[in-house]
Amino acid sequence: MRKPSKKRQQGAVSIVVALSLLVLLGVLGLAIDSGFGYMIRAKLDAAADGAAIAAGQAVTRGADQATQTANAQQAATAFFAANYPAGFLGSTATLASPSITFNQGTVTIDIAAQAQVPVSFMQLFGFKLLKVTTSSESVRKDLDMSLIIDTTGSMATDPTVPPAVRSAAITFLQQFDQLADRISLLHFAYGTVVDQPFNGNSRGFDLAAMTSSINAFNFSGSTNSAEAYWNALDQLNDVITQPSSLRVIVFFSDGAPNSFASIFGANATNTACSSFAGTIISGDTPNTPAAMYYDNVQSQKYASPCYSNSASNVVTQLPQWYNAHNTTWLDNQTIPVITNTPRVVTSAINYANVNNAARNIAEAMANQARSQGIYVFAIGRGSELLQPEGANGEIGQDVLKCMANTPDSLPRCYNPAQPVGVYCQALTPADLTPCFSKLASEILRISK
Structure with missing residues (x-):
C-alpha cells in the first residue's frame, strides 16, 4: 500500500x-x-x-x-x-x-x-x-380621588399658612388629567363641606371651579376628621357607581382629630336634639366638651336648645356606635364609639372620652377606606404634630401615619395586606408644595 x-x-x-x-x-x-x-x-x-x-x-x-x-x-x-x-x-x-x-x-x-x-x-x-x-x-390607570383640606382655626394662627395651603393644593390638582381623572374636593372643621363633588360616573374634573373653591376657603373651627373621611368615602362609594381601577383619598391636616359627629342621646328636657346628627368637640387640651355643631357646615353651632358650651347640657351620653350616617357601605354598627381599643372610651360626656373617640373613629374610617382597596395619603402641617397632645399625650403625626398605613406607623396600625400609603410632614409653609408634589408623584407612579 x-x-x-x-x-x-x-x-x-x-x-x-x-x-x-x-x-x-x-x-x-x-x-x-x-x-x-x-x-x-x-x-x-x-x-x-x-x-x-x-x-x-x-x-x-x-x-x-x-x-x-x-x-x-x-x-x-x-x-x-x-x-x-x-x-x-x-x-x-x-x-x-x-x-x-x-x-x-x-x-x-x-x-x-x-x-x-x-x-x-x-x-x-x-x-x-x-x-x-x-x-x-x-x-x-383611571383614577378616582377625594382631596380633603383641613380648614380649622389653627391653620390661621400663622398668616402665611392659608395662602401656602391654597397654592400647594391648586398646584397639586394641576398634576392630574382634567379630562380623565375624577376628583372631588372637600374641606372640613367642625363639619365637612363637599365643595366639588364627583359628577357621577362622568370622567374629568373642573380645575377652574376647584381653584375658585380653594381660594375661597376660610379657616375656623376644630378637627372633625372622621366626618371628612365619611364624606370622601361617600363620594367614592355612592356618587360613583362605576369605580376606577385606582381610588385614593388625600388627607391634609395640621392636627389630630378632637371632634366627631353622631346622633347623641338628648336630655329629657331637650328631646328635639336626639333626632339628628351633630358634632361634639373636645379640643386638644383638657376642657369641657361643647355640643352640638352642624356636621355638614364648616363651623356653625346649632340653634338653642341644641347647643351648649357644656355638652352635658344638651346630650346625656356618647352613643354605642358611630351613627351619624347609615349607608350601604357603612351601617350604624360598624365603627364602635364605646370601646377599649385602640383608646378607651366610655359613655360619659367628658374630655378624655370625646377626644379618644374622635381619634378612634377617624382611624377606623381610614381603615374602612383601605379595606375597600382605597389608598390613603396624608400630609401633616406644622411642628405641633410632633408634640404630645390630647387625652393620652399622643403625637399627632402618629395618628396621620396610622391613617395612611405607612410602614413606619405604630405597630398596632400597619397592615401590609392593605394599600400602603405615604405620609409627608410639612414643618413650614414652604414645605407644603414639595409635600403635595411628593404625593402627586406617588399617585401617578402607582397609576401606571
Whole structure:
C-alpha cells in the first residue's frame, strides 16, 4: 500500500487550519458584534422604558386630548434623546412617533424604537449592519380621588399658612388629567363641606371651579376628621357607581382629630336634639366638651336648645356606635364609639372620652377606606404634630401615619395586606408644595 506523501499531509493540515481560523474568526466576530448589540439593546430598552414613563406623566397636562397627546409625545421624544446619546457605540437610534390611546379614563402609551450599528468582523459573512429593535408600553390607570383640606382655626394662627395651603393644593390638582381623572374636593372643621363633588360616573374634573373653591376657603373651627373621611368615602362609594381601577383619598391636616359627629342621646328636657346628627368637640387640651355643631357646615353651632358650651347640657351620653350616617357601605354598627381599643372610651360626656373617640373613629374610617382597596395619603402641617397632645399625650403625626398605613406607623396600625400609603410632614409653609408634589408623584407612579 502506498503511503501519502508528507507534502500532501501538510497541505491538508494547512487547509483545515485555515478553515478553522476562518470559523474561529467568524465566531470571534459574532461574539464582538453581538456584545455591542447587547449593550446597544440594553441602552435602547432603558431609553424606551423611560420615554414611556415620561409620556405617562406628561399626558395628564392639557385641557383636551390633542394637547395631552402632543405633551406626551414631546416628553417621550425628549427623554429618549436625553437617555440614548447620539452615536452611542457608533449606532444610530430612531424613535417612532409614540402612540397615545385614550379609552374611558385609561391611557395606553406605546413606544417603539430601533438602533443600527455597522458591524466589523461579521462583514466577512456579508453582514453590514446590526439592527436592534425594542418596544415599551405604559398604561396610566383611571383614577378616582377625594382631596380633603383641613380648614380649622389653627391653620390661621400663622398668616402665611392659608395662602401656602391654597397654592400647594391648586398646584397639586394641576398634576392630574382634567379630562380623565375624577376628583372631588372637600374641606372640613367642625363639619365637612363637599365643595366639588364627583359628577357621577362622568370622567374629568373642573380645575377652574376647584381653584375658585380653594381660594375661597376660610379657616375656623376644630378637627372633625372622621366626618371628612365619611364624606370622601361617600363620594367614592355612592356618587360613583362605576369605580376606577385606582381610588385614593388625600388627607391634609395640621392636627389630630378632637371632634366627631353622631346622633347623641338628648336630655329629657331637650328631646328635639336626639333626632339628628351633630358634632361634639373636645379640643386638644383638657376642657369641657361643647355640643352640638352642624356636621355638614364648616363651623356653625346649632340653634338653642341644641347647643351648649357644656355638652352635658344638651346630650346625656356618647352613643354605642358611630351613627351619624347609615349607608350601604357603612351601617350604624360598624365603627364602635364605646370601646377599649385602640383608646378607651366610655359613655360619659367628658374630655378624655370625646377626644379618644374622635381619634378612634377617624382611624377606623381610614381603615374602612383601605379595606375597600382605597389608598390613603396624608400630609401633616406644622411642628405641633410632633408634640404630645390630647387625652393620652399622643403625637399627632402618629395618628396621620396610622391613617395612611405607612410602614413606619405604630405597630398596632400597619397592615401590609392593605394599600400602603405615604405620609409627608410639612414643618413650614414652604414645605407644603414639595409635600403635595411628593404625593402627586406617588399617585401617578402607582397609576401606571
